Amino acid sequence: MKVLITGFEPFGEEKINPSWEAVKMLPEEIEGARIVKKQLPVSFKRVRRLLPELIDDTKPDLVLLTGQAGGRFNITVERVAINVMDSVKGDNDGYAPEDELIFNGPAAYFATIPIRRIVKTLREEKIPATISNSAGTYVCNTAMYTALHHISSQGLKAKAGFIHVPYIPEQVLDKTKPSMSLDMIKRGIQLAVRESLKSL
Numbered sequence: 001m002k003v004l005i006t007g008f009e010p011f012g013e014e015k016i017n018p019s020w021e022a023v024k025m026l027p028e029e030i031e032g033a034r035i036v037k038k039q040l041p042v043s044f045k046r047v048r049r050l051l052p053e054l055i056d057d058t059k060p061d062l063v064l065l066t067g068q069a070g071g072r073f074n075i076t077v078e079r080v081a082i083n084v085m086d087s088v089k090g091d092n093d094g095y096a097p098e099d100e101l102i103f104n105g106p107a108a109y110f111a112t113i114p115i116r117r118i119v120k121t122l123r124e125e126k127i128p129a130t131i132s133n134s135a136g137t138y139v140c141n142t143a144m145y146t147a148l149h150h151i152s153s154q155g156l157k158a159k160a161g162f163i164h165v166p167y168i169p170e171q172v173l174d175k176t177k178p179s180m181s182l183d184m185i186k187r188g189i190q191l192a193v194r195e196s197l198k199s200l
């Protein structure tokens with residue numbers, strides 16, 4: 001078994017992205033599955049091109065994408081990715097799409113990882129987690145849609161999903177925003193991988 005797991009580079013005013021910081025800390029193997037870690041750019045266009053290539057090169061059984069959701073107070077497991085790119089501030093390339101489609105494809109894809117079970121497991125381990133019904137319209141949603149669309153349109157067997165994580169404490173020293181420790185985020189992602197592997 002092979003798991004492709006991604007985090008994002010920093011964006012906006014941030015110097016780090018907790019998703020990539022946590023992914024970097026994961027072990028090289030979880031439940032006997034090889035963990036392939038990659039950092040994604042916060043770029044609509046590059047993610048759309050790079051992620052299908054990564055999936056084709058890695059040939060994973062599971063694709064778990066992670067990103068920062070600054071302002072959220074817990075780990076959120078995304079239910080759905082929608083076929084929309086929309087951003088006022090723009091991405092790290094300065095690209096700010098308005099109401100654009102990601103691909104010529106369906107309006108939405110549901111995550112194919114066991115979102116309910118992941119949330120349940122995290123909570124049993126005392127890690128605050130809920131299902132989220134929107135991954136937004138920024139690059140994270142585009143990454144989730146791209147992975148699910150590629151898997152579906154190419155008839156691949158891999159399952160895929162997206163997990164948003166809060167800021168970590170060092171990011172909120174000068175903000176009135178919630179945070180979660182990096183260690184807890186890392187443990188949450190690790191549990192999500194474990195739970196998803198069980199469902200394959």
Ligand code: PCA
Pocket residue numbers: 008011017019042066067068069135136137138139140141
């Ligand atoms: N979060 C952004 C994009 C990169 C990231 O870590 C988002 O939620 O879309």
